[in-house]
Amino acid sequence: MKFGKVIGTVVSTQKDDNLTGVKLLVIQPLAQDLTPKGPAYIAADATGQAGTGQIVTIVFSADATQAFPQRRIPVDASVVGIVDDCTAARLSQGTR
Numbered sequence: 001m002k003f004g005k006v007i008g009t010v011v012s013t014q015k016d017d018n019l020t021g022v023k024l025l026v027i028q029p030l031a032q033d034l035t036p037k038g039p040a041y042i043a044a045d046a047t048g049q050a051g052t053g054q055i056v057t058i059v060f061s062a063d064a065t066q067a068f069p070q071r072r073i074p075v076d077a078s079v080v081g082i083v084d085d086c087t088a089a090r091l092s093q094g095t096r
Helices: none
Strands: 002-010 024-029 041-045 055-060 077-082
Touching (some): 024 055
Parallel strands (some): 041 077
Antiparallel strands (some): 002 024, 002 055
16 A cells, blocks of 8 residues: 555546546655655546545555455556545664
């Protein structure tokens, strides 16, 4: 599971029938300190409630397909949560 920030939405005139009613979002991946990290990608919104500007949690691969009740969702990334608050402690190199 990774953090990302919703930076936009995708409008598609044609898509797989199993994606009917599923929002597609543009996600900016975030580092542990919530700064942008890497190129943006598209994720399906399994919550149905994520919006632009929100920090979300994303799962990938087989986990992304299991986030939906339908059996055959053709996605590689899915939003599974909306982050309300986040506190991260930084570990020193000698600490495990």
